[in-house]
Amino acid sequence: xxxxxxxxxxxxAVITRIIKEALPDGVNVSKExxxxxxxxxxxxxxxxxxxxxxxxxxxxxxTLNAADVLAAMEEMEFERFLEPLREALEVYKKGQKGKKEVxxxxxxxxxxxTDSENDKSREEEEEEEEEEExxxxxxxxxxxxxxxxxxx
Amino acid sequence: xxxxxxxxxxPTEPEPDRCVSEEESRGAEAEEESTQQQTGPAATVxxxxxxxxxxxxxxxxxxxxxxxxxxxQESVFIIAKATELFIEMIAKDSLVYAQQGxxxxxxxxxxxxxxxxIDEFAFLEGTLD
Numbered sequence: 001x002x003x004x005x006x007x008x009x010x011x012x013a014v015i016t017r018i019i020k021e022a023l024p025d026g027v028n029v030s031k032e033x034x035x036x037x038x039x040x041x042x043x044x045x046x047x048x049x050x051x052x053x054x055x056x057x058x059x060x061x062x063t064l065n066a067a068d069v070l071a072a073m074e075e076m077e078f079e080r081f082l083e084p085l086r087e088a089l090e091v092y093k094k095g096q097k098g099k100k101e102v103x104x105x106x107x108x109x110x111x112x113x114t115d116s117e118n119d120k121s122r123e124e125e126e127e128e129e130e131e132e133e134x135x136x137x138x139x140x141x142x143x144x145x146x147x148x149x150x151x152x
Numbered sequence: 153x154x155x156x157x158x159x160x161x162x163p164t165e166p167e168p169d170r171c172v173s174e175e176e177s178r179g180a181e182a183e184e185e186s187t188q189q190q191t192g193p194a195a196t197v198x199x200x201x202x203x204x205x206x207x208x209x210x211x212x213x214x215x216x217x218x219x220x221x222x223x224x225q226e227s228v229f230i231i232a233k234a235t236e237l238f239i240e241m242i243a244k245d246s247l248v249y250a251q252q253g254x255x256x257x258x259x260x261x262x263x264x265x266x267x268x269x270i271d272e273f274a275f276l277e278g279t280l281d
Binding site for chain 2: 008010011014015017018019021022023026027028029030032033035036037039040041042043044045046047048049050052053057062063064065066068069070073076077078080081084085088089091092093095096
């Protein structure tokens, strides 16, 4: 399901909310300005990704990681973002750890219930759950065992 | 999908942001968002508490870059968060120009002025319609 960059925008309502919360009360934003900001945000994602990817490639890694993104922010002269990003990352990591423990616990519970009879289906589910841990928590269209690889 | 249903560890909070964004994108990506609806708000709360922007969409954007093969969940999250900060920053910086023009409504030209004047926004030049 290849998506062209032009097809992917970020949700307007979310963009609007972020803008409104950043600006003082009583300030309005024209539709054109909002659209431009949304476009700019998409460009930002692409630029940051490209920049971060350079760091990953330099380190001979195929997987983009958090450190690459932080390095990219510095490169792009957005040092002011580093502090809040690091803090947010800590909170995020804790949340992820909690989720992982829950899904592992659930898997153990399943193992107790379903015995040798359901051996095969259990293995499949385990793989599936591992996939989900590595991928997004939100179910995506590409859930058929495919990793985060781009098909080019 | 069983794993996502089980994530009731995270406390359920009212998430107007999430609801609004799902309404918005329902037309565009009904497939993706409606599945989230079915699994319940609990599964998506912890993400949306930290990041207002949908990580799946961010990741899809990232993957349009042919040089990018894999991206860790954390990296997607940080880019989402950074984008949020970026939006806040550009909105505030553009407002300055609106105020100079004695306006209370941010307009496209204020954006253009900010992009031209501020170094960090140089990468945007020539990229917007």
